[in-house]
Amino acid sequence: MSEQTKLDEEIVTNGINVTEYEQIVAAVRDDPELAKFEFRARNVWEMGGFNRTTISGLYGAGEEHGTEGRCFVVEAAEPPVLLGEDQAPNPVEYLLHALTSCLTSSIIYKAAARGVNIESVESTLEGDLDARAFLELSDEERKGYQNIRATFRVKSDASAEELKEMAEFSPVLDVVRHGTPVTLQIEKA
């Protein structure tokens, strides 16, 4: 089979190469070790509420990725109402970004794998947070979000019910809904 023929036979749905997706599923079924990923982030404090995260390499599918050239720098800051200078979104806003981008991609990937075309996805997220616990003014409130509301508008032939089931494969949704153990180690520099 020529390369051209092979390319002609590749199926791409919603921008996802479904042929490759199915090859990954087959490879992981044969060797579950290929499903193991490690993601990483490195942060350096600048000043006040302003700090900077570098994201480069990751491990997955049995090897290191991004060792040459992959490097993203993402800033976090606080708005003036939280005593910052607003150079960037704040950490709890980035949590909403992580969640909504993951829900969106989960719909797109799952739909592609099932042969469902998606025309558009838009979403809005809102999170309620009471600052009293952080300010040590209350033991009754929690520190993090009390609730998060995610509303999606999707243009597609799939039913709302099926789209929701696709979204619920989201890894970030799983972490936010059910929690993940975090080992926190502080060393003196």
Add this chain to the structure above:
Amino acid sequence: MSEQTKLDEEIVTNGINVTEYEQIVAAVRDDPELAKFEFRARNVWEMGGFNRTTISGLYGAGEEHGTEGRCFVVEAAEPPVLLGEDQAPNPVEYLLHALTSCLTSSIIYKAAARGVNIESVESTLEGDLDARAFLELSDEERKGYQNIRATFRVKSDASAEELKEMAEFSPVLDVVRHGTPVTLQIEKA
């Protein structure tokens, strides 16, 4: 008291205006409603694993903020090993960014409030994720991170124990460790 005298009396520690911080604590003690915040994010899918979040307004301390001019656009994508084109960090990497930036700011703010100078904060985070649940190859693995390891190096007079207690005020840490209810609504466009 003249404005100059007032400015001279303001205490700034770690880049945080502690005088204003204490005014906020006093105001919230008098009126707990001022502690209520709503953070927001709006996402639009581009193609494949690539999508874009806009972060602008927020509600807090009794009023809307950022209605004029505050607008951040944050992109998310997937690396080639996850069938993307690597235009930006991916959603689970942004979750690590949200967590590490929040832990860092919690140390900075709490230290400032307690009069503790921080010289530097650096951190590395690693998260383990098994893709089998997403690929529908296993019911035994979870979809999200199995574990997250956060290692901080802090230059300061405070003990590692006190720094850890400060970090544990982090709202994102609370969400990631303990989970938050997420209402997910899908509408057909």
